[in-house]
Amino acid sequence: MSSGPAEPSPPSPAGPATPPRLVRSAHLSWFGHMGAVYLFHDLFGFLMEMSPDIAELVDAFADGADTAETVARFTGRFGDADPQQFVDVLVSHFVLVEPDEDEIEGLWPMVAIKGKWNVWQRRGNAMTIWTAWGERPVAQILLDDEETAMWDAFDGEKRLIELRGRFDRDKLMHLVRRLVHSDTQALKLCQLPMSTFARRPQMAPRYLTSTMPYRSWRPGEPVPGTVESQVSPAAYYQGEIEDAALQFDHRETTLSHLFRVPHPALAGRTYGQALVDGLAQRGHLPTAPRAGGPARHLTVLEIGAGLGYVARDVMSRLRELGFEVDYTIVELAPALAAAQQQRLGADSARWVEGDVLAVDLPAASFDFILANEMIGDLPARYLSRTDIGLPVGDTGTADPNLVRQLGKGGELAADHGVNLDDAPEPLFLMTGAFELIDRVATWLRPGGVAILTEFGENSQWPRLSTHLDHPELSTHFGQLAALARGLGLGAHIDFVMDVIDLDRNAKGLATTRSHFRALRAMFEAAGIDLPKLGMVPEMLQELVADKLSLDKVGELRWDKIEDRLMGLVPHEFKLLALSRP
Numbered sequence: 001m002s003s004g005p006a007e008p009s010p011p012s013p014a015g016p017a018t019p020p021r022l023v024r025s026a027h028l029s030w031f032g033h034m035g036a037v038y039l040f041h042d043l044f045g046f047l048m049e050m051s052p053d054i055a056e057l058v059d060a061f062a063d064g065a066d067t068a069e070t071v072a073r074f075t076g077r078f079g080d081a082d083p084q085q086f087v088d089v090l091v092s093h094f095v096l097v098e099p100d101e102d103e104i105e106g107l108w109p110m111v112a113i114k115g116k117w118n119v120w121q122r123r124g125n126a127m128t129i130w131t132a133w134g135e136r137p138v139a140q141i142l143l144d145d146e147e148t149a150m151w152d153a154f155d156g157e158k159r160l161i162e163l164r165g166r167f168d169r170d171k172l173m174h175l176v177r178r179l180v181h182s183d184t185q186a187l188k189l190c191q192l193p194m195s196t197f198a199r200r201p202q203m204a205p206r207y208l209t210s211t212m213p214y215r216s217w218r219p220g221e222p223v224p225g226t227v228e229s230q231v232s233p234a235a236y237y238q239g240e241i242e243d244a245a246l247q248f249d250h251r252e253t254t255l256s257h258l259f260r261v262p263h264p265a266l267a268g269r270t271y272g273q274a275l276v277d278g279l280a281q282r283g284h285l286p287t288a289p290r291a292g293g294p295a296r297h298l299t300v301l302e303i304g305a306g307l308g309y310v311a312r313d314v315m316s317r318l319r320e321l322g323f324e325v326d327y328t329i330v331e332l333a334p335a336l337a338a339a340q341q342q343r344l345g346a347d348s349a350r351w352v353e354g355d356v357l358a359v360d361l362p363a364a365s366f367d368f369i370l371a372n373e374m375i376g377d378l379p380a381r382y383l384s385r386t387d388i389g390l391p392v393g394d395t396g397t398a399d400p401n402l403v404r405q406l407g408k409g410g411e412l413a414a415d416h417g418v419n420l421d422d423a424p425e426p427l428f429l430m431t432g433a434f435e436l437i438d439r440v441a442t443w444l445r446p447g448g449v450a451i452l453t454e455f456g457e458n459s460q461w462p463r464l465s466t467h468l469d470h471p472e473l474s475t476h477f478g479q480l481a482a483l484a485r486g487l488g489l490g491a492h493i494d495f496v497m498d499v500i501d502l503d504r505n506a507k508g509l510a511t512t513r514s515h516f517r518a519l520r521a522m523f524e525a526a527g528i529d530l531p532k533l534g535m536v537p538e539m540l541q542e543l544v545a546d547k548l549s550l551d552k553v554g555e556l557r558w559d560k561i562e563d564r565l566m567g568l569v570p571h572e573f574k575l576l577a578l579s580r581p
C-alpha cells in the first residue's frame with residue numbers, strides 16, 4: 001500500500017527545478033500483483049512499486065503535459081501527499097522526461113551491471129541467455145561472438161561510453177536495450193559503478209538485484225489480486241489446483257518437498273524420516289515400544305498432506321520404531337487427495353476430504369497430529385488496529401468484545417490469553433490457525449502430541465507472501481503457543497532445521513521460481529530433467545553426469561543451506577509441539 005515509488009532515487013540528473021513540460025517515457029512496462037502495481041523502466045531496469053493512482057499521474061503525461069497544471073489537477077488525490085513530490089521522483093527516474101529529450105542518447109554515461117538471477121549457457125565463443133519470467137513462456141536470447149564479448153565486458157564498472165570504442169556502437173546499444181528490457185532483465189543500468197557500493201552494500205539501489213515476474217497490467221485496469229478483508233486460499237485449494245505435482249514443483253514448494261528424497265544434508269534421510277527421528281529424540285512422540293516388546297498402537301492424523309511424501313516417510317519411520325500405525329489424512333484439495341492415494345495406496349490410510357476447520361472427527365482420538373507447512377494457508381482477517389479497539393499510532397489495549405465479534409477465532413484469542421496489544425497497522429489476525437489449535441486440542445488423546453510447522457517467527461505478526469499465486473501468511477508462533485497454553489496444552493517452539501538436524505554447513509542451490517524455470521528449460525534442452533529438490537553440488541553433478549559441463553552454465557548460486565535453499569529460507573521455518581497432559 002505504498003503511496004509512492006518505493007525505490008531509493010538515483011542521483012537526479014534533472015537538477016532541482018522541474019521542467020515546465022514533461023512527457024511520459026516511451027519505454028515503460030507495467031505489472032500488477034496482489035493489489036500492488038509496479039513500473040519497470042525498460043531502458044534502465046528501474047523497478048518501482050506504487051499505488052494505482054500514481055500510475056494515473058504518470059499516464060496524465062502520456063502525450064506531454066504542462067507540469068504545473070497537471071500537478072494542480074492531482075492535488076488532493078493522494079491525501080496529504082503533494083503530487084509535485086511524486087513528479088520529482090518520477091523525473092529523477094526518467095519516467096517523465098522533457099519532450100525533446102533523446103532517451104537513448106542518455107544511456108551512454110551509464111554503467112551496465114548484470115542482474116542477479118541470470119541463466120546462461122556458453123557454446124564456444126557464443127552464449128544463450130534463458131528467461132522464464134513468472135508465467136511467461138521460456139525464451140532464449142542468442143548472443144553471437146561479438147555480443148558475448150560485450151557481455152563479458154559488462155563488468156559493473158565501465159560506462160557504456162567507454163565500451164563504445166571497442167565495439168560497434170549500434171550493436172552495443174541494441175544489445176544493452178534488449179538485455180535491460182523487462183522481457184529479458186539480464187542487465188541493469190546504474191549511474192554509479194558497483195565498486196561504489198563495495199563497502200556499503202546497503203546503499204546499492206534495490207532495483208539492481210530485483211526482478212519482475214508478475215503479470216502485465218495497464219493503468220485503468222483492475223489491479224489483480226487485491227488483498228481482501230478475509231485472506232483465504234480455500235477456494236484455490238478446492239478448485240484451482242489441477243496438476244498436483246506441478247503445484248509443488250512450480251507454484252508452492254515446501255521445505256519437505258525439497259527433502260523428499262534421502263538427502264546428504266539430512267545424513268541420507270528424507271524430511272519425514274528426519275522429522276520423526278528428531279521428535280522421538282526430543283520426547284515429542286508418544287513413547288516407542290521396547291525392542292522385542294509388543295507393538296504399540298498409534299493413531300495419527302495428518303492435516304493437509306500435499307503430495308503424500310511426508311505421510312509416506314512418517315508412516316514408515318513410525319513403523320520402524322515399532323508402532324502399529326493407523327493413519328488418517330484430512331485434505332481440502334481433491335487433486336492432492338488423489339495424488340496422496342496414488343502415492344500411498346488407497347488402503348494405507350483413511351482420507352477425510354474437506355476443510356479441516358469444518359470436518360467432524362471424534363474427540364480425544366489421536367495420539368499424534370501433524371500439520372506440516374499448512375497453517376499459513378488457513379483463513380485470516382486483514383484488519384486495522386481500530387477494528388480490535390487499538391489506537392493507530394499509539395499504544396493501547398485490545399478490546400476483547402470487539403475481538404470476539406470476529407467469529408470463533410476471535411473468541412478463542414480474546415478468551416484464552418492471546419495478547420494482541422502490539423498489533424501493527426494494518427494487521428493479519430490468524431483466526432483460522434486459532435480455530436485449528438482449538439480443534440487439535442479437542443482431537444488429541446491425553447498424552448498425545450501435535451506438531452505444526454510453518455514459516456514464521458516467535459513474536460512477529462503475520463506477513464503476507466506475495467511471491468505465490470495465492471495469498472499465504474507467515475505465522476506468529478508466540479500467539480499460537482499462548483492460545484494452546486490457554487486451552488490447557490503444553491506448547492514448545494523449535495526451529496524445524498534443528499529438529500530435522502539439518503547440516504548447517506552444507507551449501508544448497510539458491511533459485512527463484514523464474515530462475516528455476518529457466519534453469520530447468522536449459523537443462524531439458526541438454527536432455528536432463530532437473531527436479532525441484534534441495535540441490536547440493538554433488539547431487540547436481542551426479543544428475544548432469546557428462547551431459548552438460550557445469551562450468552559452461554550459470555548462474556548457479558550456492559548459498560549456505562540454512563539461509564536459502566531453492567526459493568526458501570530454511571531458518572524461517574518453526575515447529576510448534578503441543579502436548580495434551
Ligand SMILES: C[S@@+](CC[C@H](N)C(=O)[O-])C[C@H]1O[C@@H](n2cnc3c(N)ncnc32)[C@H](O)[C@@H]1O
Binds near residue numbers: 234237257310331
Ligand atoms: C503447502 S501444502 C503442504 C503440504 C505438505 N504437508 C507438505 O509438507 O508438503 C498445504 C496442504 O494443506 C492443504 N490444505 C490447505 N488448507 C486446508 C484446509 N483448510 N483443510 C485441509 N487441508 C488444507 C492443501 O491442500 C495442501 O495439501
